[in-house]
Amino acid sequence: MEMVLRAVAIYLVLMVVFKIAGRRALLQMTSFDLILLLIISEATQQALLGNDFSVTGAALTIITLVVVDILFGLVKKYIHGAEDMIDGAPVVLVENGQLLRKKMKEADISYDDIMVSARNNQGIDTLDNIQFAILERNGHISIIPKQ
Structure with missing residues (x-):
């Protein structure tokens, strides 16, 4: 026991x-x-x-x-x-190309972390081309590009 x-x-x-x-x-x-x-x-x-x-x-x-x-x-x-x-719940880190710094700080995610994910997953090289960046429950950052 x-x-x-x-x-x-x-x-x-x-x-x-x-x-x-x-x-x-x-x-x-x-x-x-x-x-x-x-x-x-x-x-x-x-x-x-x-x-x-x-x-x-x-x-x-x-x-x-x-x-x-x-x-x-x-x-x-x-x-x-x-x-x-x-x-934990998913956290939106970028909305309409704008960093949500308070949420980034709470999640301990940097701008560079977001951009690495954007480049690797979507081929995006500027923040302006990101509609949403979401920190998922599993720790990965999902990138939704602007249309």
Whole structure:
């Protein structure tokens, strides 16, 4: 039972940490981010398993994490507003070629982040050609060009 409680606790801690870190952490992964992710995974593994390195213990931990993830999926599906609370809502960063600086600051997204996405996804090289830039729940920036 201790391993199940450990798994649930670590899942919740990681969810809160990545919620605080924001979607920008998902947007671009630098070499520092990769190193940090590896360190987090090692620390998480030690916290999850404790002194029990058995196959049974690892299997129980994995099953618990998957079940908790499924439960969160069900909560998001059936409880109104839970998805916005857990995953966040899409955020409009550019409207009619104008930067919405307050929303950009809240989301920790820079002008350069928006323009990289515009160039890569739509071939747009100026802000004036962007109708909307939207930070999606998954951390990607969707660009809708002006007609």
